[in-house]
Amino acid sequence: MLHALEQGKAWLTNMRNPDGSLGYTPGQAGRGEPTILATGAGLDAPMAWLGEGKLGWAGRLAPTALRLQPATRLLREREIARLLAQRSEIGAGTGDFDTSLAAWGWVPGTTGWTEPTAHALLALRTDGRQGAVRRREAVEFLLDRQGADGGWNYGNPRMLGKDLDSAPVATAWALLALLGLPEADRACTRGISWLEDSVGALPTVHSLALLTLAQAAAGLQSDTTATTLLGRQQPNGAWRGRVDLTALACLAIAASLGEPCPLLLPTHPGGRP
Amino acid sequence: MSPITRRALLGSAAAATAVVAGGFGWRACPQRQELQRVTVLGADTYSHALGEIIIHGLQRWPSLVARLPGARVLLKTNLVEHHPDRPINTDPWVVVAAVEALRQLGAAEVIVGDAPGHRRDSEALLLGSGLGSLLGQLGVRFVDLNYDAFHSLPLQDDLSGLRSLPVAATLLEADMVISLAKLKTHHWAGVTLSMKNLFGALPGVELGWPKNRLHWAGIEGVTVDLWRSIAPDFAIVDGVVGMQGDGPIMGDPVHSGFIAMGDHLPAVDAHCARLMGITPERLPTMRLARAHGATIAASRIVVEGDRIAPQDFELLPRWAWLR
Numbered sequence: 001m002l003h004a005l006e007q008g009k010a011w012l013t014n015m016r017n018p019d020g021s022l023g024y025t026p027g028q029a030g031r032g033e034p035t036i037l038a039t040g041a042g043l044d045a046p047m048a049w050l051g052e053g054k055l056g057w058a059g060r061l062a063p064t065a066l067r068l069q070p071a072t073r074l075l076r077e078r079e080i081a082r083l084l085a086q087r088s089e090i091g092a093g094t095g096d097f098d099t100s101l102a103a104w105g106w107v108p109g110t111t112g113w114t115e116p117t118a119h120a121l122l123a124l125r126t127d128g129r130q131g132a133v134r135r136r137e138a139v140e141f142l143l144d145r146q147g148a149d150g151g152w153n154y155g156n157p158r159m160l161g162k163d164l165d166s167a168p169v170a171t172a173w174a175l176l177a178l179l180g181l182p183e184a185d186r187a188c189t190r191g192i193s194w195l196e197d198s199v200g201a202l203p204t205v206h207s208l209a210l211l212t213l214a215q216a217a218a219g220l221q222s223d224t225t226a227t228t229l230l231g232r233q234q235p236n237g238a239w240r241g242r243v244d245l246t247a248l249a250c251l252a253i254a255a256s257l258g259e260p261c262p263l264l265l266p267t268h269p270g271g272r273p
Numbered sequence: 274m275s276p277i278t279r280r281a282l283l284g285s286a287a288a289a290t291a292v293v294a295g296g297f298g299w300r301a302c303p304q305r306q307e308l309q310r311v312t313v314l315g316a317d318t319y320s321h322a323l324g325e326i327i328i329h330g331l332q333r334w335p336s337l338v339a340r341l342p343g344a345r346v347l348l349k350t351n352l353v354e355h356h357p358d359r360p361i362n363t364d365p366w367v368v369v370a371a372v373e374a375l376r377q378l379g380a381a382e383v384i385v386g387d388a389p390g391h392r393r394d395s396e397a398l399l400l401g402s403g404l405g406s407l408l409g410q411l412g413v414r415f416v417d418l419n420y421d422a423f424h425s426l427p428l429q430d431d432l433s434g435l436r437s438l439p440v441a442a443t444l445l446e447a448d449m450v451i452s453l454a455k456l457k458t459h460h461w462a463g464v465t466l467s468m469k470n471l472f473g474a475l476p477g478v479e480l481g482w483p484k485n486r487l488h489w490a491g492i493e494g495v496t497v498d499l500w501r502s503i504a505p506d507f508a509i510v511d512g513v514v515g516m517q518g519d520g521p522i523m524g525d526p527v528h529s530g531f532i533a534m535g536d537h538l539p540a541v542d543a544h545c546a547r548l549m550g551i552t553p554e555r556l557p558t559m560r561l562a563r564a565h566g567a568t569i570a571a572s573r574i575v576v577e578g579d580r581i582a583p584q585d586f587e588l589l590p591r592w593a594w595l596r
Contacts, residue, residue: 105485154483
């Protein structure tokens with residue numbers, strides 16, 4: 001497993017653009033999410049590129065994913081300040097869920113959604129010093145958006161009176177954000193159960209990597225998930241030829257091996273310093 | 274990155290002239306709408322037989338067929354979520370049939386692509402729907418447009434007020450773009466057909482999941498902006514089994530038994546709407562499209578092929594007035 005991790009990191013290293021950034025696919029211009037996740041997985045931080053402020057919504061991942069790299073402190077503080085200044089719009093209600101709750105959207109001027117809010121909550125929990133009110137808002141939002149099946153989808157658990165299906169990726173990020181918070185215990189238990197069943201039925205690379213991370217954060221050991229993920233690694237060390245997925249897989253394997261993993265917070269039940 | 278080759282040509286004076294002449298009242302008069310053609314062919318089931326049906330249909334479009342040899346074609350599917358009992362997506366057999374037909378007609382490369390609006394994990398959609406396996410057997414590349422490079426495309430008319438939108442590079446750089454849509458009702462737009470399908474040309478990594486900025490800007494304006502600005506070459510609508518009621522994901526299947534196609538997307542969509550028992554002139558998107566160069570009047574659309582009887586699709590109460 002350690003060899004697979006090193007192979008994955010080596011592939012990521014080879015995918016770097018001259019400025020150190022990474023796109024989602026080989027040769028693509030640098031983007032926030034793949035660059036931050038790959039840096040979190042252990043690549044050197046491309047400080048000049050990160051400092052340019054082109055991270056968009058992915059900047060909310062920086063305070064958590066880069067927390068083990070002291071050189072990124074100022075960048076992380078900048079992104080905390082930036083996310084605290086952001087607040088989603090209040091959408092028109094359909095009566096299916098509480099649209100009065102403010103959270104975080106993907107882009108400015110839109111309503112709040114599961115994954116951006118989970119990224120923001122993780123960031124605020126990582127920082128721990130500020131944003132107590134916004135943390136409470138994020139928790140309230142995510143608990144409100146949990147689906148009837150126990151998982152989360154993009155953020156509409158119910159529409160026009162019908163329960164919508166949940167999705168593994170959104171569920172895993174919601175769990176990473178909520179695990180370890182007493183008020184979310186019950187929601188997390190249901191969420192983990194839904195996620196394990198769902199990924200078991202349709203084990204994709206994206207969902208396997210995030211389930212491995214969520215299980216580790218919950219303090220649950222499952223060699224099966226990590227082993228299945230390993231089985232999906234390509235001979236060149238990548239997962240599906242995608243930088244973001246390879247970085248997530250590396251983070252997941254690190255978590256499974258007990259290696260440092262920035263997405264596992266000290267306050268997670270299975271957390272790390 | 275290569276320039277927006279064929280698309281750059283679309284911002285031409287000809288298009289601008291059409292807009293200037295296309296005031297709402299002027300275009301509402303059917304006689305002022307350009308004559309368009311739509312091909313509709315009966316298709317009872319999803320099977321290998323669809324290949325023959327689609328190639329038979331495409332051969333009725335000689336100007337399209339003449340451009341196919343050596344062309345790189347992007348088939349923009351409608352891939353949203355997978356549920357075994359709901360016809361949410363363009364059926365994989367329709368995708369396969371279109372790929373085979375285009376190859377047979379000389380296309381050098383056929384790429385299948387989409388940017389699903391709800392799910393970040395397209396592998397789950399490809400596995401769940403079976404599309405991934407079928408494309409693998411055919412050796413066809415699927416491009417997840419959500420993670421594609423993009424170009425910022427200026428919007429013709431800018432009805433949405435967004436000025437420009439990020440559009441997937443694979444789509445813009447293709448020699449030919451075909452909107453391979455699904456016949457469905459839509460709880461916010463009334464229907465979703467070949468024009469609304471173009472929302473999936475925009476990368477989620479820029480706009481999120483869902484692409485909520487487009488909703489805030491107004492679905493009608495964005496849809497018409499995308500049709501006018503991307504200017505797809507052709508549309509094929511999977512109407513073998515459509516979705517009625519609470520579409521685009523929670524509705525019920527209805528066997529409609531046809532494939533529709535044509536090179537003027539509003540005409541294809543308008544005729545499909547009629548086959549769903551909907552008056553297209555009442556659909557806000559269609560009305561806006563009509564004001565900007567679209568033909569939607571039944572009297573200005575020549576329908577050829579098989580005779581398909583319209584069905585009254587179930588509509589949510591909020592859309593009952595579309596009949």
